[in-house]
Amino acid sequence: MFNFDYSYLSLPEKFYSITKPNVNSCAKVFLLNNQICNKFKLKINKEEELIKLLFSNKKYRKSYAQAYAGHQFGYFTKLGDGRAIILGEHITKDNKRFDIQIKGAGRTQYSRNGDGKATFGSMLKEYLMSEAMHYLNISSSRSLAVIKTGENIYRTSKEEGSILVRIMKSHIRVGTFEYASYFGSSEDLKKITTYSINRLFPEISKSDNHSLTLLELVMQKQIDLVVDWMRVGFIHGVINTDNTSISGESFDYGPCAFMNTYDPETVYSSIDYNGRYAFGNQPKIIKWNILRFAEALLPIIHKNKEKSIQLAQSVINKFDAIWKKKYYGMMLKKIGFKNNHTGLYTLIDELLNLMKKLKLDYTNTFYLLSQNNFNKSQISSNSDFIKWEKKWQDSIKKTNCMKEAKHLMNKYNPVFIPRNYIVDEAIKKAVNGDMTSINKLLEILSNPYQYQDDLKGFMKPPTANFEECFQTYCGT
Numbered sequence: 001m002f003n004f005d006y007s008y009l010s011l012p013e014k015f016y017s018i019t020k021p022n023v024n025s026c027a028k029v030f031l032l033n034n035q036i037c038n039k040f041k042l043k044i045n046k047e048e049e050l051i052k053l054l055f056s057n058k059k060y061r062k063s064y065a066q067a068y069a070g071h072q073f074g075y076f077t078k079l080g081d082g083r084a085i086i087l088g089e090h091i092t093k094d095n096k097r098f099d100i101q102i103k104g105a106g107r108t109q110y111s112r113n114g115d116g117k118a119t120f121g122s123m124l125k126e127y128l129m130s131e132a133m134h135y136l137n138i139s140s141s142r143s144l145a146v147i148k149t150g151e152n153i154y155r156t157s158k159e160e161g162s163i164l165v166r167i168m169k170s171h172i173r174v175g176t177f178e179y180a181s182y183f184g185s186s187e188d189l190k191k192i193t194t195y196s197i198n199r200l201f202p203e204i205s206k207s208d209n210h211s212l213t214l215l216e217l218v219m220q221k222q223i224d225l226v227v228d229w230m231r232v233g234f235i236h237g238v239i240n241t242d243n244t245s246i247s248g249e250s251f252d253y254g255p256c257a258f259m260n261t262y263d264p265e266t267v268y269s270s271i272d273y274n275g276r277y278a279f280g281n282q283p284k285i286i287k288w289n290i291l292r293f294a295e296a297l298l299p300i301i302h303k304n305k306e307k308s309i310q311l312a313q314s315v316i317n318k319f320d321a322i323w324k325k326k327y328y329g330m331m332l333k334k335i336g337f338k339n340n341h342t343g344l345y346t347l348i349d350e351l352l353n354l355m356k357k358l359k360l361d362y363t364n365t366f367y368l369l370s371q372n373n374f375n376k377s378q379i380s381s382n383s384d385f386i387k388w389e390k391k392w393q394d395s396i397k398k399t400n401c402m403k404e405a406k407h408l409m410n411k412y413n414p415v416f417i418p419r420n421y422i423v424d425e426a427i428k429k430a431v432n433g434d435m436t437s438i439n440k441l442l443e444i445l446s447n448p449y450q451y452q453d454d455l456k457g458f459m460k461p462p463t464a465n466f467e468e469c470f471q472t473y474c475g476t
């Protein structure tokens with residue numbers, strides 16, 4: 001079963017608070033991820049076994065909530081797990097460490113005014129989105145189960161309380177370092193740095209300046225992650241520094257959504273009034289978050305403050321060039337080029353401009369380009385688009401063979417994404433007791449790159465009316 005360790009508790013006490021889950025004995029597993037049970041070799045024959053395993057085993061008495069801080073929409077706040085508890089760190093047979101966290105099991109020391117609970121609908125959304133991201137080959141938290149607590153909780157109306165069992169390589173975030181830097185001593189900052197390096201980046205122990213190398217590696221991981229988000233049209237919706245993991249895993253799928261028609265200004269979150277976390281702003285925001293990480297690390301990068309700033313700046317200064325190279329490299333693969341030639345970048349810019357002007361669906365455009373042997377376009381009869389397509393085909397012929405180009409495109413362009421209107425409807429049905437649509441959706445999204453004729457309906461963009469009115473919520 002779980003093979004728990006508690007290495008996090010070796011940190012000073014200000015980093016956590018021992019917290020017991022507060023779960024009703026009538027809690028029931030509603031969704032169980034068999035693929036994860038197999039991956040982690042968790043032999044759960046009966047779902048009640050999971051409940052027992054999670055909540056009543058005395059061995060797991062050391063469960064804890066993590067303390068952290070964070071910049072939320074640009075403003076600094078002291079936070080901490082207000083509704084999450086880490087039951088333990090599961091060590092796999094091949095010696096890998098994963099946090100097993102439950103979300104929605106009641107108040108913790110950091111709950112502030114919250115009840116520490118979560119609704120069934122929002123935990124189902126997190127389960128579905130995290131699994132979809134995993135199968136899209138994007139680094140993400142995973143979901144083991146959704147459990148109904150048997151309690152009613154009160155939001156805008158009465159809802160069923162639920163718990164999500166979440167798995168991540170680690171829940172250490174930029175906000176954990178901000179917490180150490182602003183509310184702890186430089187010793188505390190050194191301790192969380194050394195702990196993070198040992199746990200997630202052991203290769204850093206050979207470097208001359210550990211904290212500076214950590215800054216650089218986390219920057220690289222976050223760039224890779226956001227490049228992947230841009231690849232599939234994912235909008236996280238709330239990339240505050242407390243939701244930016246240093247392991248480079250996407251997590252906290254509250255107001256997230258997938259873009260339909262290409263427009264960098266796309267925002268769905270009901271609380272993102274200024275479009276801070278809009279689709280096209282994500283690279284700028286992740287750079288901003290990495291700057292906050294650099295600031296938090298300043299006291300330990302160098303003992304001389306000026307020198308420290310200079311060193312951190314030298315890392316941050318690399319961001320734009322790395323982003324550009326990785327982003328265009330990925331976008332070129334989406335249109336079939338394996339080599340990252342700067343001379344081809346205009347092809348990407350022109351395509352995106354046309355997609356915006358012609359209001360084309362992001363996912364379907366790339367999918368259709370990979371079809372039909374690159375013959376006449378099914379996508380648009382616009383003359384500028386036809387001209388672009390001709391230029392693109394000529395460039396492909398010059399650089400790659402068609403077969404190779406198609407292979408790349410199929411690998412980088414999903415056919416099926418969790419379209420907002422489909423997710424919304426499946427969750428509504430599940431909340432009303434019918435799990436058929438959510439189960440079907442989970443099945444489709446576990447194979448998102450493979451076209452299937454009978455699933456064509458799931459590729460359909462939303463109606464203009466739906467798109468205009470659709471908003472997402474934090475789900476707290």
Ligand code: AMP
Pocket residue numbers: 079080081082083084110111112113114115116117118238242243252254474475476
């Ligand atoms: P999030 O936007 O989900 O990352 O949450 C931001 C902060 O609010 C985190 O510290 C959460 O633990 C906390 N939080 C969110 N919902 C609740 C809740 N219902 N009760 C207590 N804390 C919450």
Ligand code: MG
Pocket residue numbers: 242243252
């Ligand atoms: Mg969060």
